[in-house]
Amino acid sequence: MNTTANPWISSPPSPDRDSRFLHELLVMGELMQSCGAEVFRVEDTLNRMGQAYGVGRMNVFVITSSIIITMEFPDGREVTQTRRIREAGGNDFTKLEKLNALSREYCRTPFDETTLRRRLEEIRRDQLPKKTRYLGSVLAASSFTLFFGGGLQDGGAAAVFALLICLMQDYVAVICMNVMIFNVVVSFFIGTGISIASHMIPCLHMDMIMIGDIMLLIPGIAITNAVRDVLIGDTISGIMRFIEAMLWAGCLAFGFMSAIWMVGKLW
Amino acid sequence: MIQLLMALLGSAGFAVMFHLPRRLLGAASLGGLFCWFIYLVCQPVMKGYFLPSFVASAWGAFYAEILARVLKVPSTPFFVVAMIPLIPGSTLYYAMDQMVHGYLSLASAYGVQTIQCALGIGGGMSIAWSVCDLSRKIQKLKKDRPGRS
Known part of the structure; x- marks a missing residue:
């Protein structure tokens, strides 16, 4: 220039x-x-x-x-x-x-x-404006809910929870010790929300909404990148990323599982 | 049909979230649609989960490399977005769900499925990537040869 x-x-x-x-x-x-x-x-x-x-x-x-x-x-x-x-x-x-x-x-x-x-x-x-990111998450979550076979009402619910996830990413992530803790917190919170909502409103499918919102949180890109890193020779980075991503996925699973379990028992 | 449309929209959503430059949005989201299309076509022909993911992600990576060369941008955005519909989010969820309800064997079956998909995606990408690397090197060799005495 x-x-x-x-x-x-x-x-x-x-x-x-x-x-x-x-x-x-x-x-x-x-x-x-x-x-x-x-x-x-x-x-x-x-x-x-x-x-x-x-x-x-x-x-x-x-x-x-x-x-x-x-x-x-x-x-x-x-x-x-x-x-x-x-x-x-x-x-x-x-x-x-x-x-x-x-x-x-x-x-x-x-x-x-x-x-x-x-x-x-x-x-x-040059940062991504918040609104754009929210819009992207909402679009992604609701379309994946429909993608995996949910109805329109499920898509709408997924959009609401996607918005919540974004808000938590902005305001809760900073006070969490690390990504793993944050994943447990956010997945427990969102999981509880979705379970309660789908118990109260019978026309919602809990599994579809959860899958849609999980797509936002799942470290799928990290895992596939890790596999590829290993296969093309960056072994150390690949393994580090893989273990990290697996831990995150485990935390997500733990959070959602305990939320489903808790709401199931209490209801 | 709805699935394909949703694959397109979902990829677009992620593309927006990942702050893709606006002029690349359309091409990148189309990659998601194509990837899922290939997956759907392959699934009845090939058994299991590994091979369809493998083929679809290899295709997605080729698509990304080609676009990257044409548009002179890094290939990363394209294949990250294209892979998104292939990510086994639902099997991971079902694995968890079965575990909560105590069906451990079903849970591990879904877990294995999830890992198969992830391996397939990673494998496909790296195959495509190494083929592209090879072609780049061959081109370079061709270019260098006349220069040498």
Whole structure:
């Protein structure tokens, strides 16, 4: 965009510059992971950007919880930085696409770190509006209720509970210790709600509504991504993600089961 | 028919939730529809749950790769959205349900079904992905060859 001059010419490589550039690479990698990029994609992108910067050999090691990069320069210097990633990523494909475009642009004509930092910051700030996310969840939950064979009234009920799930994701998730606890809480709460509603209103099918809303919570994408990570060679990340996802699924099952059981006993 | 329509709408819902750029929404949700269509076609022919999921997800991944090359964007959004109708949400629920009611053998049968589906989806995706990788490398080799002395 506004790359005035090639930084190679304007400022010669210096250790200070290298470490600033590497820092931005870590930010980039973290952002990519947090918006749903796969491990091999992150490694590939960071490699390419490093090559474009003029590194002799890039050593990029990415797993879901950490990024380690060592840049080896042709003159023998080495720079290493690492970053620990705590948050499990969501999916935000607008960001991912912008990051991808940014890296393509960088590889064509590298620009200096300040510009890179500014562009990354711009991308980070671009959040999905809440309303859109709510709309998406409602649409997804009610259509999957119908997809699995529920009636229109079930779809409507699923939409209401999908809205509740979104609200809980926004306001309850922050006070929960981790995703597992949150999954137990949200699935217990939603499960109880659906059970009670379907006991009171006989024309609702409890199973269909639950399946529709489970689709929103189920870590299906995480599980399939994990299987694929393992099969294409990112074994550590794949196994980590798989175990994580299995635990989440177990927590969901536990929450819904105890809700069904409790309402069944009390009624 | 309703299922197909709902696969389309459901995928679209997830696509919106995942903040897909608006110009990619339609193509991505169509992927969900196609994937489910392939699954439905394959299911009577092939026994079990593994193979239909496998074929459908391989197809979805190819679709995603092709779209990604045409539109010059990452392929991730397309196949994530396309896979969504294949996710075995209902079998997971029935496994839980049977467990609550104490039918452990039924519960484990549904559990195994769920895992079969997940393995099928993952396997299909990675097969498609490695074929695409192969083709990319062959193209690169072809391109490099005249350059070498």
